[in-house]
Amino acid sequence: MHKDHIYAEPLAHIQDFRFDDQVADVFPDMIQRSVPGYQSIIQTIGQLTNRFQQADSHYYDLGCSLGAASLAMRRNISAAGCKIIAVDNSAAMVQRCQRHLEAFRSEVPVEVIEGDIRALALSNAAMVVVNFTLQFLAKQDRASLLTRIYQALKPGGILLLSEKIISPHAHSNQLLVDLHHDFKRANGYSELEISQKRTALENVMQPDSIEEHQQRLQLAGFEESTVWFQCFNFCSMIAFKQP
Ligand SMILES: Nc1ncnc2c1ncn2[C@@H]1O[C@H](C[S@+](CC[C@H]([NH3+])C(=O)[O-])CC(=O)[O-])[C@@H](O)[C@H]1O
Numbered sequence: 001m002h003k004d005h006i007y008a009e010p011l012a013h014i015q016d017f018r019f020d021d022q023v024a025d026v027f028p029d030m031i032q033r034s035v036p037g038y039q040s041i042i043q044t045i046g047q048l049t050n051r052f053q054q055a056d057s058h059y060y061d062l063g064c065s066l067g068a069a070s071l072a073m074r075r076n077i078s079a080a081g082c083k084i085i086a087v088d089n090s091a092a093m094v095q096r097c098q099r100h101l102e103a104f105r106s107e108v109p110v111e112v113i114e115g116d117i118r119a120l121a122l123s124n125a126a127m128v129v130v131n132f133t134l135q136f137l138a139k140q141d142r143a144s145l146l147t148r149i150y151q152a153l154k155p156g157g158i159l160l161l162s163e164k165i166i167s168p169h170a171h172s173n174q175l176l177v178d179l180h181h182d183f184k185r186a187n188g189y190s191e192l193e194i195s196q197k198r199t200a201l202e203n204v205m206q207p208d209s210i211e212e213h214q215q216r217l218q219l220a221g222f223e224e225s226t227v228w229f230q231c232f233n234f235c236s237m238i239a240f241k242q243p
């Protein structure tokens with residue numbers, strides 16, 4: 001496994017964060033050491049797939065990166081006629097994702113698509129996973145994606161949405177950010193790595209609050225949603241379409 005040293009040396013100019021070859025090469029290490037609970041969330045995606053699977057349905061992994069969520073879904077589908085569709089607009093990620101999925105045998109077909117999830121046709125879905133991807137879309141593009149997801153879900157279908165979040169209260173927000181930085185430090189990132197990456201992410205990742213997410217999910221049509229996981233400023237929600 002390649003270790004993430006991308007921001008280890010002082011950079012004269014810090015470019016906006018991009019999902020290029022350099023990031024794709026170290027991504028498993030980067031996400032593991034940067035996102036508290038990542039592994040538990042992937043495992044829970046598998047568990048939810050097992051519970052909410054429906055025959056003859058699509059399972060979407062939007063912003064799939066290396067396909068960790070697709071692999072978790074694939075391991076847990078036993079119903080007939082199911083297909084996973086994994087989509088990412090980074091060529092570097094999609095190439096490696098395809099290889100990753102081919103490394104394990106399965107009966108469940110997976111289609112890996114290089115493309116923009118804002119322009120993807122969605123249909124017949126039992127489950128849609130948006131695991132730390134919505135935060136990278138421009139704010140004005142987020143609501144329409146959720147609406148299209150709601151419309152593509154079958155009755156009884158679910159959306160799993162994980163995001164970095166901000167707290168609307170300055171004091172608690174600062175504490176959550178500090179606790180996350182402690183987590184990164186404990187996982188071997190230096191002060192320099194933490195601060196240079198924060199700068200690189202500033203323009204490309206704009207988190208919403210949990211309240212904003214809940215309101216947007218409701219406007220998109222979701223009758224019910226719940227936060228099932230939160231650690232510091234990272235959370236994961238499940239939104240339900242009525243059976
Ligand atoms: N408009 C877009 N269209 C398609 N893909 C996009 C778009 N914008 C960003 N991406 C893609 O969304 C992914 C976000 S990473 C997801 C982790 C994965 N879900 C995991 O469960 O391991 C989260 C993180 O790095 O914090 C990247 O691969 C981008 O290329």
Ligand SMILES: O=C(O)C(=O)Cc1ccccc1
Nearest residue numbers: 030031034035164197198201
């Ligand atoms: O590293 C961070 O500070 C994050 O917020 C999470 C993250 C993880 C991987 C790519 C981009 C952001």
